[in-house]
Amino acid sequence: MDLQTVWFVAVAVLWTGFLLLEGFDFGVAALLPVLGRRTADRHLMLRSIGPLWDGNEVWLITAAGAVFAAFPGWYATWLPALYLPFVLVLFGLIVRAVAFEWRHSHHTDRWDTTWTHVITGGSLIAALGIGAALGATTLGLPIDADGNRVGGAFAGVGWPAVLGGVAVLSFSLVHGAVFLALKTDGPVRLAARRFARRWSPVAALPLLLWAGIVQLQDGTAVTAVLWLVAALAVLVTWARVRVDREGQAFAAWAVVLLASAATIFGSVYPVVVPSTIDSAFDVTISDASVSDYTLTVMTWAAGVGLPVVLAYQAWTYWVFRQRLTAEPETPEAAEQVPA
Amino acid sequence: MDVLDIARWQFGITTVYHFMMVPLTIGLGILVAVMHTMWVRTDKPEWLRMTRFWGRIYLINFVLGVATGLVQEFQFGLAWSEYSRFVGDVFGALLALEALLAFFLESTFLGLWIFGWGRIPKKVHLATLWAAVIGSVVSAYFIIAANSWMQHPVGVVTDDATGRPVQVDFFAVLSNNTAVAAFSHTIVAALMVAGAALVGIGLWHLRRRTLAGAPTTDVDHGVWRRSVRLGGYVSVAAFLLTAVTGDYQAKLMYQQQPLKMSSAEALCETEAPAPFSIFAFSKFGSQECDDVHSWTVPYLLSYLAHGDFSTAVPGVNDLQAEYEEAYGATYPDDPSYGDLAGEPIDYTPLLAVTYWNFRLMIGMGMVSAGVGAHALWATRRGRVPTSPVAVYGSLLAIGAPFVANASGWIFTEMGRQPFVVYPNPDVPRADQVYFFTAQAVSPGVSAGEVLTSLITLTAVYGALAVVELWLLVRFVRGGVTAGDGAPTPGHTPEGTPDDDLPGGRDGGREKPDDVLSFAY
Secondary structure, three states: OOHHHHHHHHHHHHHHHHHHHHHHHHHHHHOHHHHOOOHHHHHHHHHHHOOOHHHHHHHHHHHHHHHHHHOHHHHHHHHHHOHHHHHHHHHHHHHHHHHHHHHHHOOOHHHHHHHHHHHHHHHHHHHHHHHHHHHHHHHOEOEOOOOOEOOOOOOOOOHHHHHHHHHHHHHHHHHHHHHHHHHEOOHHHHHHHHHHHHHHHHHOHHHHHHHHHHHHHHOOHHHHHHHHHHHHHHHHHHHHHHOOOHHHHHHHHHHHHHHHHHHHHHHHOOEEEOEOOOHHHOEEHHHHOOOHHHHHHHHHHHHHHHHHHHHHHHHHHHHOOOOEOOOOOOHHHHHHOOO | OOHHHHHHHHHHHHHHHHHHHHHHHHHHHHHHHHHHHHHHHHOOHHHHHHHHHHHHHHHHHHHHHHHHHHHHHHHHHHHOHHHHHHHOOOHHHHHHHHHHHHHHHHHHHHHHHHHHOOOOOHHHHHHHHHHHHHHHHHHHHHHHHHHHHHHOOOOEEEOOOOOOEEEOOHHHHHOOHHHHHHHHHHHHHHHHHHHHHHHHHHHHHHHHHHHOOOOOOOHHHHHHHHHHHHHHHHHHHHHHHHHHHHHHHHHHHHHHOHHHHHHHHOOOOOEOOOOEEEEEEOOOOOOOHHHOEEEEEOOHHHHHHHOOOOOOEOOHHHHHHHHHHHHOOEOOOOHHHHHHOOOEOOOOOOHHHHHHHHHHHHHHHHHHHHHHHHHHHHOHHHOOOOOHHHHHHHHHOOHHHHHHHHHHHHHHHHOOOOEEEOOOOOOOHHHOOOEEHHHHOOOOOOHHHHHHHHHHHHHHHHHHHHHHHHHHHHHHHHOOOOOOOOOHHHOOOOOOOOOOOOOHHHOOOOOOOOOOOOOO
């Protein structure tokens, strides 16, 4: 494999890793009003992702950084073409991040409710927006020969963006529910199980549709098999969640994402931004890439750095591995525990 | 305004705002790690309470730095796509390595530190904070290496086909002398920010306690007293180090970007020996150097620039002519230069901006050092200053090093205009890599889009600043959450961390006064 291909794979792995990890905290945040009926339940849900979301979000920063570092031509085409949608994503991520931290810096019910809503809203915007951006860069953007967007500010938001946005959000919702079923106990666990049982077969459809379209356009036999694996994993998830095997359901649902993402990235390779105007304007990895020297430097750095990162992130998940339960909602307890 | 101006304002506003959080995160992170270390070593309760109080401020501030940092990374692609294409072979790699090698470390271990009280062994828990702090310092190095490459591009050759720089020596980029100078200067400046916060807030609490007749023997008195003493020493020492590192950086800049430095002095004509300007005034809005009247100290500038009292320092007028000859008197008549195509090039940065930001940086640094020295004197041998002027003045002076940091960066960045990548004079003219700011903006993005994001981000940032300040003031006024004198995190299991925790983190360990563990 040449280095450009290695880095295409690396970028695909980073985006997939980001969706796999941040996906469940997006999902938990989006499900707060659905599964967290009582205040104590919402607090439990937030506690389940509290130590993890920030580390998960670094995957986004690294994935975007890797696109810039390895394929500046991709970065410089993709981002300006979706200028305002990306600004909206940034807005969602900013308010969500401060809400996580500030929510417990002041103790009134209104303050708590407000920032909880902000976490939900910001996560919804971010999940939809990042999905839209990934949908657009794999299914097509209206770009001309210079990589500039043709049309107005929202010309980049066509059906590919909508499909990508819906796919990432609906995947995240079930991902969050299965995570909660695995990670918590009590009413939240039961509600999360019910949610996953009902919605897991449906929630994967947009993602499978996205992967299926890319497969039909540019896929190979290998990616076709991967697509079938993804479809099969949906059924496995559903079967496992019906018998309350939460760990297995979580693993199967992760396979849905991994196999779908592998189908999508495997099919579009070596194109990183397909043009909907003319396929002659497609941006490919060789158009967009930096020099082999720079790719070599980054390969060494990532080869040493990434295993270390994975090791200490895994350790974090190990430290915070316990199943959590809600604090009892009695007046005395409510006084002792800052809301 | 055209898209270039709006995009520049957006970059300026978002960057200066982001850099309100960054120095406090770096400086306070280091000091909180020192406090935590002192607690682990001595087991004295005041160090624990200091760790928890200042640690909370560190965290409230940290998250806003993370949130606004996202905008920084995406902005290069969104608004400055031609810049991103041009510098891609060098610049993107530094950002990606920052994320991979530093930011992961910082975020992951900070999460472990926040939620790790009572869950992981005491010394391992301390190590998680140090890992996070080291992450933020390494992160600063990569970002400054990226910025310094724009100031002084090294380690590259020009690709004949594309005209873009191609990286040939990554270690030259990492060991750029501009980066070494700017990094050391930035880190000590960050410590000044933290030192000023410790002094101002500590003195305010000491005075309030004294006026209320609180005992001077209890733990909380020790907390504030140690905070003031530590902050005072840090303020003074860090200021001396900013002077040393700043002097080194200035001498480099006289070689690398002489126009930036001569503009900072409003030195119009080449002079030997050159004088240092104390105060200057000009016709309002004039960019003509000869309109400037300056009160000066003779010989001093030659010394600052070259270390002797005789060497000539080139003036703005001569340098402008020199640059016009080397890089052209007008922008090429090419659409990639936008509205500036075919227009004359002003190689002199805005004189008023460079001149006054340079002085504001130095002046505010001196104010901060003076406040720190005063605090050390006023608290000598157990004294507590109660003069409202001194105490409220110190509280107000928390802002001084923030202003100094911001004005230093505004000076550095405005001072390299009209280039976004400044030509490196050590390289023969034909091989130089440089890029005008006018070429850098995204060509496919409309002024309306950038204006929309500028207004949105500014409004959001403004609202967040209000909430952040309100939270910080509220938290600071509340003081150390004292409680029982044997704070809960003191009980940290040394053996296996979690076998005895059936209910998870809510197994009765968290108390309302435990300011570092969050109850969700």
